[in-house]
Amino acid sequence: AQRVTQPEKLLSVFKGAPVELKCNYSYSGSPELFWYVQYSRQRLQLLLRHISRESIKGFTADLNKGETSFHLKKPFAQEEDSAMYYCALRGDSWGKLQFGAGTQVVVTP
Amino acid sequence: DVKVTQSSRYLVKRTGEKVFLECVQDMDHENMFWYRQDPGLGLRLIYFSYDVKMKEKGDIPEGYSVSREKKERFSLILESASTNQTSMYLCASSLGLAAVGYEQYFGPGTRLTVT
Numbered sequence: 001a002q003r004v005t006q007p008e009k010l011l012s013v014f015k016g017a018p019v020e021l022k023c024n025y026s027y028s029g030s031p032e033l034f035w036y037v038q039y040s041r042q043r044l045q046l047l048l049r050h051i052s053r054e055s056i057k058g059f060t061a062d063l064n065k066g067e068t069s070f071h072l073k074k075p076f077a078q079e080e081d082s083a084m085y086y087c088a089l090r091g092d093s094w095g096k097l098q099f100g101a102g103t104q105v106v107v108t109p
Numbered sequence: 110d111v112k113v114t115q116s117s118r119y120l121v122k123r124t125g126e127k128v129f130l131e132c133v134q135d136m137d138h139e140n141m142f143w144y145r146q147d148p149g150l151g152l153r154l155i156y157f158s159y160d161v162k163m164k165e166k167g168d169i170p171e172g173y174s175v176s177r178e179k180k181e182r183f184s185l186i187l188e189s190a191s192t193n194q195t196s197m198y199l200c201a202s203s204l205g206l207a208a209v210g211y212e213q214y215f216g217p218g219t220r221l222t223v224t
Binding site (some may be wrong): 006009034043044045046049086090094095096097098099100101102 | 113140142144149150151152153154157159165167199201203204205211212213215216217218
């Protein structure tokens, strides 16, 4: 069975401070991992995927297969980063995603 | 630009009513999905479809059914609405089988309240 765990329901950080959102997964095969974001009153959208090894809006995430983690990091949080963030795992060829419970990030000035 | 639209943003229904939620995508995507989004539970997959007239159960299909008569349209049906089906419902679409690094595109959601 596949599972995605986001241990923090809420992260409150000050503007300019680093932010790290934790994501751990359990899956016996080779997964694809994603981070999705939902800003207030907007639809859920892809932020980044591990396979691209990209940095989007200053965010990065590294897949650590040994620790089965895919934490999302940003060195200097901005107010516009306030949103709900979901970690997701794709473990089968049909393209189904398993989502975590989500982490609400609040960046205060 | 991919567009996924849902028929209603807000819906209020009574217990026992049959409810239809409609989703349309305009990018010729093979896959379509229905999720419900609840605080503290994240997104949970109800049903998905990988082709016209094909459907597969997700993690929480009980009390729901789906219909996909055309490639661009995927309907979620609550046969007899109950109060525990009060939730935000999200539709999504994506490219088909084995598209590596693929992305799911989401609709704006329908907030359903069952009284």
